[in-house]
Amino acid sequence: MYANWREWGRQVFKGLSFRTLSLPKGRNLLFARVKRKQIPHFVRNDNSREIRLSCAIMKITQVRLSLCCFFMLVASVAFAQNANDAKYDVVIRNARVVDGTGNPWYRADIAIQGDRIAAIGKLGNVRAAREIDATGLVVAPGFIDMLGQSETALLIDNRSISKLSQGITSEITGEGGSIAPQNALTIAAAQPSLDPYHLKIDWTTLDGYFQRLKKTGTPINIGTYVGAAQVREAVLGDVDRAPTPDELEKMKALVAEAMQQGALGVSTALIYPPGHYAKTEELIELAKVAGQYGGIYATHMRSEGRGEIAAIEETLRIGREAHVPVEIFHLKVSGKSRAGDMTQVVAMIQKARDAGQDVTADMYPYLAGATALASSLPPWMADGGLNKLLERLRDPAVRQRLKSEMSADHPEWENLYIDAGGAEGVMVASVVNPQLKQYTGKTVAQIAQLQNKDPLDALFDFVLADKGLSGALYFIASEDDLQTGLKQPWTSIGLDANEMSLDGILFEPHAHPRTFGSMPRFLGRYSRELHLVSLEQAIRKMTSMPAQREHLTGRGLLKEGFFADITIFDADNIRDQATYTDPAQLSQGVKYVLVNGQLAFENGHVTGVIAGRPLLGQRAR
Numbered sequence: 001m002y003a004n005w006r007e008w009g010r011q012v013f014k015g016l017s018f019r020t021l022s023l024p025k026g027r028n029l030l031f032a033r034v035k036r037k038q039i040p041h042f043v044r045n046d047n048s049r050e051i052r053l054s055c056a057i058m059k060i061t062q063v064r065l066s067l068c069c070f071f072m073l074v075a076s077v078a079f080a081q082n083a084n085d086a087k088y089d090v091v092i093r094n095a096r097v098v099d100g101t102g103n104p105w106y107r108a109d110i111a112i113q114g115d116r117i118a119a120i121g122k123l124g125n126v127r128a129a130r131e132i133d134a135t136g137l138v139v140a141p142g143f144i145d146m147l148g149q150s151e152t153a154l155l156i157d158n159r160s161i162s163k164l165s166q167g168i169t170s171e172i173t174g175e176g177g178s179i180a181p182q183n184a185l186t187i188a189a190a191q192p193s194l195d196p197y198h199l200k201i202d203w204t205t206l207d208g209y210f211q212r213l214k215k216t217g218t219p220i221n222i223g224t225y226v227g228a229a230q231v232r233e234a235v236l237g238d239v240d241r242a243p244t245p246d247e248l249e250k251m252k253a254l255v256a257e258a259m260q261q262g263a264l265g266v267s268t269a270l271i272y273p274p275g276h277y278a279k280t281e282e283l284i285e286l287a288k289v290a291g292q293y294g295g296i297y298a299t300h301m302r303s304e305g306r307g308e309i310a311a312i313e314e315t316l317r318i319g320r321e322a323h324v325p326v327e328i329f330h331l332k333v334s335g336k337s338r339a340g341d342m343t344q345v346v347a348m349i350q351k352a353r354d355a356g357q358d359v360t361a362d363m364y365p366y367l368a369g370a371t372a373l374a375s376s377l378p379p380w381m382a383d384g385g386l387n388k389l390l391e392r393l394r395d396p397a398v399r400q401r402l403k404s405e406m407s408a409d410h411p412e413w414e415n416l417y418i419d420a421g422g423a424e425g426v427m428v429a430s431v432v433n434p435q436l437k438q439y440t441g442k443t444v445a446q447i448a449q450l451q452n453k454d455p456l457d458a459l460f461d462f463v464l465a466d467k468g469l470s471g472a473l474y475f476i477a478s479e480d481d482l483q484t485g486l487k488q489p490w491t492s493i494g495l496d497a498n499e500m501s502l503d504g505i506l507f508e509p510h511a512h513p514r515t516f517g518s519m520p521r522f523l524g525r526y527s528r529e530l531h532l533v534s535l536e537q538a539i540r541k542m543t544s545m546p547a548q549r550e551h552l553t554g555r556g557l558l559k560e561g562f563f564a565d566i567t568i569f570d571a572d573n574i575r576d577q578a579t580y581t582d583p584a585q586l587s588q589g590v591k592y593v594l595v596n597g598q599l600a601f602e603n604g605h606v607t608g609v610i611a612g613r614p615l616l617g618q619r620a621r
């Protein structure tokens with residue numbers, strides 16, 4: 001019941017965006033397609049020299065060439081120009097190169113040919129079809145988002161401005177559930193939430209998904225884990241029991257198949273069903289299979305609250321017994337009463353590392369988490385489903401019981417209301433009932449004051465008025481803990497948010513600000529302003545470290561021969577603009593983003609170029 005409750009909360013929060021549309025869905029999708037086609041590919045902008053030369057030749061000779069001869073001449077001149085001048089596709093000049101290793105920056109030019117970095121150094125007069133003057137700007141490897149969540153979003157509206165505007169060129173996704181494998185059982189569970197977007201799951205394997213993605217294309221690179229919950233659901237459905245030996249073999253075979261097709265490891269999200277039903281031993285067996293293909297074990301642990309220490313112990317045990325590296329998703333210390341515990345959490349992980357265990361973590365640089373407002377209620381409230389919950393909320397006796405239960409910590413469930421420090425720490429992020437729109441961006445304390453009610457009564461009434469569908473932000477972490485985690489050399493950055501545009505079918509006006517601001521916030525607030533880590537170390541944590549963790553060959557560094565995933569930004573001015581009350585704000589400071597050598601983002605706009613690729617595991621066949 002507990003797990004179902006949390007899953008329901010997650011689904012509510014994730015499923016809200018389509019309801020906030022002001023334009024018909026079809027029109028937005030059409031708009032997205034038209035917009036991409038209208039934007040010219042960048043190399044078409046820079047042929048003015050050839051045109052000028054062609055005109056001069058016409059004037060000097062004054063010969064009335066036949067149409068045929070004229071075209072031949074233009075073609076030969078253009079060829080000569082290309083051969084002599086346009087040696088590269090792109091040259092970035094005067095770059096302050098922060099190469100991703102953590103080494104101090106150095107000055108150089110960078111030349112790109114095709115999808116690769118062709119040369120780095122003082123390149124003098126070499127010419128390129130496109131020249132970018134990076135004077136005053138930092139040139140770094142494209143940022144890698146370690147928890148991207150865009151696998152379905154990319155099939156619906158792939159413009160990805162939320163990611164590109166942060167300098168992200170690659171994301172890793174697949175948290176517990178994953179885009180593959182799919183069968184009748186998994187499709188039955190997932191399809192209803194995709195119907196509003198007219199997206200049909202018409203693939204069964206990871207190969208099939210990548211083929212499907214190829215049709216729509218992606219402007220960013222994407223790699224994925226295979227979810228332990230996904231293979232469990234595919235074999236057992238959503239039941240709360242252990243698999244039989246035969247069923248476990250089937251699950252392992254599905255993990256093996258996904259790994260052969262390029263999955264980066266096996267992942268879990270152990271607070272959501274059906275992944276929550278899995279015991280440690282089952283996860284060790286699945287992780288072993290991932291390990292056979294060079295994959296890792298990545299986890300949203302069983303607890304980030306009062307049970308976190310035990311959850312870390314379980315995580316480390318899985319890594320040890322399956323002999324695989326471990327990645328902890330969105331490391332945090334949840335709960336105001338636990339403030340300061342990050343020191344202990346970090347010490348545990350450091351101790352494991354010192355003892356030879358390969359374990360790392362990713363984080364988003366914010367204090368709030370996001371889920372349904374109704375997830376603040378104790379799990380017994382959801383027994384029997386949402387309508388039962390609403391019915392109970394109308395009962396004054398139940399309200400009295402809730403008020404006493406919600407005012408204390410409980411070992412058996414995570415009390416988000418208390419974790420957030422009460423009504424001041426719970427903010428309504430999204431609503432379905434239009435009459436409640438005025439309250440989005442307000443805390444429960446503020447709403448209670450406006451309505452002249454007791455805070456918990458205001459919360460209960462709000463859940464009732466929106467039929468349990470409101471999304472909320474919970475301010476559950478402390479700034480000190482966040483900084484303690486962010487400055488560890490083994491933490492990277494993951495948004496835990498899917499790609500999004502500022503309009504269209506996927507647009508969510510009250511998404512978590514991490515959607516638009518995580519990377520610039522880490523660089524601006526935590527590196528430049530608070531000096532938590534140097535610029536070079538910050539970039540390392542966003543580039544070579546995640547590339548190394550996921551064995552992404554040829555990515556994560558600025559090196560000759562590496563893929564030209566490149567982010568060019570103003571280090572003095574990069575900053576996040578998204579706030580909790582007004583999150584749909586692009587960050588500032590990122591000037592150009594190249595993905596596989598193609599310019600995908602330029603001065604505040606996506607170019608419409610679709611150059612992203614699947615990122616496959618090291619032993620994919």
Ligand SMILES: [Zn+2]
Binds near residue numbers: 269330
């Ligand atoms: Zn998670």
